[in-house]
Amino acid sequence: MRGSLTSTGLPFARNGRGFLKQAETVAVVTAALFAAGAALAGILLGMDEFLALLGRLSPWLIGGMLALSLVNYGLRAWRWHLFGRKLGVEVPFGRTVLYYAAGFALTTTPGKLGELLRLWLLERGHGYPYQRTTPLFIGDRVGDANAILLLCLAGLGAFGGHVWVTAGALLLVGAGTLLLLKPRLLARPLLLAYGVVGRWPRLFAGVRTSLRHTARFFTPRLYLAALLLGTAGWLAECLAFHMVLEALGAAVSFQQAVFVFAFSMLVGAASMLPGGLGSTEAVMVGLLAAIGVEIHTAVAAAVVIRATTLWFAVGLGLAALPVALGRARRVAVARG
Template structure:
C-alpha cells in the first residue's frame, strides 16, 4: 500500500484513548510536582527572604502591565490566526477566530501541546469543513511563530552579547523549519521521503501529504509578510515584559538581552517536549539571567513572575474561553 492508495477520512478515536488520557495526565502532574519541588529547592537555596523581597518590588499596577503585554501578544497572534484562516477560505468572524485561538491555550500543557488542536474541532463544527481541509492552519500558525521567534531572536542576539553565538543556531533552526513548513513542494518531498524510509503508517502520511500540498496558500508575500510582522510584534511584547520586570527589580540588563533570554528560553523549553516547556524554559531562563549578571534571587523571582504572566496567564484565559468556544461550536453544528 502506498500513500496514493489512501483516501483520507475521519478516524474514530482509538480504543486506547482513555488510557492515554490518564497517562498524559500522570505525566503532566508528575512534571508539575517536579517543577514545584525544584522551585522550592531554589527558593530555599537563595533564601526565602531574598526571593520574597524581590517579589514585593512588583506593584499590582506593574503586574497588570505585564499581563497586558502578554494579552497584546495573544490578541495579535489571534488576529494572525484569523488572517491565515481567511486565506484558507474560512469565513468565520474575527471574534470567533480569536476565541478559538485563545481557547486553545487551555490545552497548552498537554504533551507536545497536541491538545491545542481542539481549535480544529470548533472550526469543523462551525464551518462544516472536514478536518483535512483545515489541517494546514495550525501548521502555518506554528511555522510563523517559529519564524518570528527566530527573526526576533537573531536581531536581539545581534544587538546584545546575551548567550553569545550559541543562540544563533537556535534562531536559524526556527527560521529554517518555518521556511520548510511554508514551502509545499519541499514539505511534500520530505513527507514522501519519510514514508519511503519507514514504509509504515500510510494513512497518517497521506493526510500529512495532503496538508503539505495545501500550505502553498500561505506562501505568497501578501500573506506571509503581514503574518510574520504580526508574529514579531507579539513576541517583542513578551521581551519587553521581561525587560520591564527586571528593571523594576533593579537588574542592570538591556532590552535586547532580555528579549534574547525570553525567546531562547521559550524555544529551549519547547524542544524538551514537556507540556508548556515546563522545567526546560525555567532552567534556561535562570541560567541565562545569572550568566548576564542578574543575582540569583532576582533571576528566580523574575522567572517565576514571567512564567505566571505568560504560560499560566494564557492557560487561565484559555480555560475561560474554552467553554464559550465549545458551546458556540455545538450550537453552530445543530
C-alpha cells in the first residue's frame, strides 16, 4: 500500500487517533480563549447590557444564521470538487464534502493546516500525491480571496475612506492571480532561487509542477463558476451578519454589512493569525463603531457572527474528522 493512515502525513500527527486528539485540544484551547475574550468584553462594557443584547436573538434567528453558514461551506466544497475534477482527482462528491468539512477542524491552527489535512486525506486514502493536489490548496485560497475582494468592492460605496486599502488588496490579489494564470512568469524566479539555494531539487520541481497545474483552474468557464460559488457562499454569511445587526437594533444597511464583514475577513486572513482570531473581530467592531453603532452592540454582533461562522465550522469539522479518517482508511485498505 502506498501509505497508511498511521504514517506521518502532517507535521504533528503520528496517527489518526492522536491527530484527532490534538485537533480537539487546539480547538478547545482557542475556543476557550475566544470565550474568555468575549466575557472580558462583556465585563468591560457592562455584562447585564451585553447579556440583554444577546437575549434579543431568537433560536430561529440563530438557526437561520447557521443555515447560511452551511450554504457557504457547501458552495465552497462544490468549488473544491470542481477544481479536483479538473485535476483528475476522482473522488465522489459526498466524500469531497466530508473531507472539506473535516478540514474546518483545524481552522484555528497556524499555517492553514486544515487545507493540508484535506490533501492528506486524498493522499492517504486515495493515493493522490501532494504534488498533484497542492493546486487545490492554492485554488481554494485564491478563490476565497477573489470572492471576498469582490464583496469588498460591492460594499465600498458605504466606506469611501477605505478605498486605498481595498485598492491595494485588489492589486495584490490580482497580481497573484495573474502569476497563477501565467506560471511561466514564475519559472525564472524559481530557477534563480534554486540556483541560490542549490538544494531540494524535488521541492522546487514540485512547486513548478503545482503552479503549472493551478493554471488549469483559470479557464474562463471554470474560473467564473468558482468565482460565483465563492461569492455566493461568502455573501450568505454577509446576510447572516446583517440579520444579527438588525436583531440587535443597529441601523446598518446591507451594503454596509457586506463591506464590514468582507473587509474584516480580508484583514483577518492578511494577519496570518489562526482563523484571523482577534484581528477580524477588532476590525469588525472598529468599522461598526465608525458608522455609529454603539460599542456594546458592535461587540455583541462580532461575537455572535464569529460563533455562527468560525466556531460553527470548527465544531462541524471536529464532528466530520473521525468519519473522514475512517472512510479514508477503508478506501486505502480496499486499494491494497
